[in-house]
Amino acid sequence: MAQVLEFKLPDLGEGLTEAEIVRWLVGVGDVVAIDQPVVEVETAKAMVEVPCPYGGVVTARYGEEGTELPVGAPLLTVAVGGTGAPEELAEAAPGTAPTAGEGAAESAVSSEYSGNVLVGYGTAGPAARRRRVRHESHAVAKAPAPAGQAPPAPAAQAPVAPVGSAPVAASGTGREGPVPVISPLVRKLARDRGLDLREVRGSGPEGLILRADVESALAALDRPAAAPAPAPARAAAPAASSAVVAPAGERVPLRGVRGAVADKLSRSRTEIPDATCWVDADATELMAARTAMNAAGGPKISLLALLARICVHALARFPELNSTVDTAAREIVRLPDVHLGFAAQTPRGLVVPVVKDAGTRTAESLTAEFARLTEAARESALTPADLTGGTFTLNNYGVFGVDGSTPIINHPEAAMLGVGRIIPKPWVHQGELAVRQVVQLSFTFDHRVCDGGTAGGFLRYVADCVEQPAVLLRTL
Structure with missing residues (x-):
């Protein structure tokens, strides 16, 4: 006898509370194996394929593609433990749960359940073993919910x-x-x-x-605050108001990655008293050093990797900038390791992948990790682990052809270095006017963790290393 079990959207980790259905990987009537991915969802962190812990035949799906579901909402139902014959599936209505008299089927159900608890990517505990209190008569059968329609609350x-x-x-x-x-x-x-x-x-x-x-x-x-009783003096006021008429135009829901970015940036602007300073630097010697490195053979070194090395050394001299603020305890928490985030524009929006332990990596290792994370971002294959844990962000907005910016700090970090485009400009070099490769560097910092002197010292050291890469030899 087939038994229909309900699989709900599991806890995807990282404090995520909802996900949007991007693509169904199975349809009603399909046979699924234990832990087979059944749906692709988009969270505020990444795209995730969710595996189903049951093996059997899909009897119903809940939610069309593009629908946003909260954690714990039904995803689909699967008929398990039977032969899969049509008459068995017809008798097992979607959404039904085992009753107290079905103890004999317990072992059959457990054999169709993987037992895996994949927080962040999939299956939760066995729903079949949770006895539900059924108040309706067993003589009344529930009608199956149509595919793609969420069951009534x-x-x-x-x-x-x-x-x-x-x-x-x-x-x-x-x-x-x-x-x-x-x-x-x-x-x-x-x-x-x-x-x-x-x-x-x-x-x-x-x-x-x-x-x-x-x-x-x-x-x-x-409710009371949203709809207060009208005052008698306003009883004769005109009914029409600007608040009643909704503005015309396309409405785009703030959800998924776009919604997560909006929430984080809003929180950053609300909580962090940020300030920005900037400086122009002659990057001619840095570009020449990169050319010489790549001409010597071996893996090519990216400019972003060299800038990351400069950031790491600057943070070693100014450790207060590799920190976060515990607002509840009113404490600055200085972090021992540098996990370097970098802004990446993708078809899904702006994301900030994180290079873990950037302070211990070589230029070659940084280049390889930047390339891996960038490719994963373009393919929407970044995991939640790739997008969390950053302590400092490097923002190379020069790839968009702009010189400067005042970026918003990536909460809960304390600072961000911005790099504009590197272009030929007139520059006074060794007392003479010359055409040099010039870049504008901007530095946005949390004024709670340091004052302008520290921020200026950090930015000046970065500029010195850009202008004279040999300065880094003192700390190697």
Whole structure:
């Protein structure tokens, strides 16, 4: 007898709470193997192929391509443990769960489940072993949800208590003991919005607080402020207002990578008191040194790798700039290792891959790692690990043909070095006017971690190394 199991969007790690369906890799009626990728999703960090922990026949899919789903939402259902005959699949309605009398099928189900817990890329615990409390009669069969349509939300078992009211016991569980929440995402959502979970009554089994309960409580908080009672003096005011008429034009949802970039940049501008200084530098000698290195044979050295080496040595002289600020503790945290991020423009938007342990790498190693991460970014193959953990960012906006910029710091880092295009310009060299390869360097820093003297010293050292690469020999 086939048994239909529901596979939900798993925890993808890195604090991600939702993902957008980019491409379905299987269709209804397809046979899938255990841990076979079934859908490609886009998160705020990367593109991820999600494997299904069950082997069997796909009976339903939830969500069209382009749909954004929260973690824990149903992705698809799979019929397992049977022969796959049409009559068995017809009897096993999508969305049904094993009842208490199905203990004999437990071993069959476990053989169709991989058991893998792939946080960040896939399968969660076996849904088949979680006994659901079924309130409806077993004589009433659920109609299968059409493919591509999300199932209706379950009816709430207990209303959400208004915030500020006295705690009320739900399903025999009061609020005197631990708060019945098992999802860290639900706790984070409540904590970020300042909601006391002890004031919320859960609609899940045995009073479990679900994400929908928290969102309903937050909506109840916002409702009075969003729709205040009109004052008597304004009763005769005209009904039309600029706030009522929506502006015409195309609306593009801020989600996926674009949404993550918007959130991070907004947070950076809100939290970090940044300042920018800049200087022009003669890069003729640096370009000549790179030409000589590549002419000597071996792997070619990129200009970005040489600039990265300069950054690493500058940070060794000014370690306060390789840091972050713990706003809650009001402390500056100086970081021991340099993990160098670099801005890369891709078809999906701006991303910042991170070269781990950049301070211990040679110019050849840096060149190879920059090339690998850049290619992965173009192919949308960067993993969440490739995009996190940076401590300092190098932004080469000169590839866009511009000279200068005042970039926004990549939160929660403390500084970013920007490099403009290198072009021939008139320059006074050794007391005479000459045409030299000139570049503008800009440096944006968090004014909480240092003052202008430190930032200026860092930028001046970088410029000196660009103008005279031999300066680096003192620290090799």
